[in-house]
Amino acid sequence: MSYQYLTIDKFDGYAIVSIDRGDGINALSRQLMRELIAAAESFADDLDTTAVILRGTDRVFSAGADLRDPEGNTSSKGKLIERRHxxxxxPDLCDTWERMEQITICxxxxxxxxxxxxLSLACDWRVAGASAYMRLPEIPLAMNxxxxxxxxxxxxxGPSRAKLYTVLGEKLTAPQALDWGMIDFMTADGGSLDKAIELAVKVAALPPISVRMSKESINMAANALNQATTFMDRDQFMLSSSSSDFPEAVDAFLNKRDPKFDGG
Structure with missing residues (x-):
């Protein structure tokens, strides 16, 4: 498959998947998400790659779902079953990356x-530059x-910090994310890729079948109840996005009229 927004570079035992939409924020349009799913699936029969690095540009990873994407506007058009589909x-994007047998490093x-x-949470390890930050604006935007x-x-x-991060929608800086366990390593700005490559090289030097079986066993132990607790989250999105708060909040976000929504 040819990619419009991705490049895949393969090295000895590891690969780098780079996202660049050319918009300065790497917003996740439906086209980009389809490409990311296809990229993950392309490694299914790749027995030579033991680790896969996922990165954005040197300046940004991703601003999240592209709320301006006409193809992604599911709030009001189409039949209910079409909107749900x-x-x-x-979820398919994140699940596909989590299912990869290779170790994934964001x-x-x-x-x-x-x-x-x-998407970063669907990867096995996360590395961030010192000035990087993470944020979930969904709740302030009247979504789930x-x-x-x-x-x-x-x-x-853990549950308490998950509630703080999810409900308040506030920035989580790289040092705080490291302290919380949201990321595994923090580097100087611009150094996240080098650290990810360092980790990927270590993984690539290991017996690949042992790496894959270990990852699968750990994920099975950690994720056993995931489907039972998330099977309705897109239905919850359909409900929450039907509220009168949703269009008002999204309009303020897109037009930067609310300081809570800075940077994303």
Missing amino acids: ALKIG AIEGFCIGGGSA MSWHSIPRLVRAV
């Missing part, structure tokens, strides 16, 4: 917001946090 793409520079944060991300978040930081 269209909302599968976000390298984060700049901001990592909303769906970008959800979906994409099957809540169990992954709770697993990473």
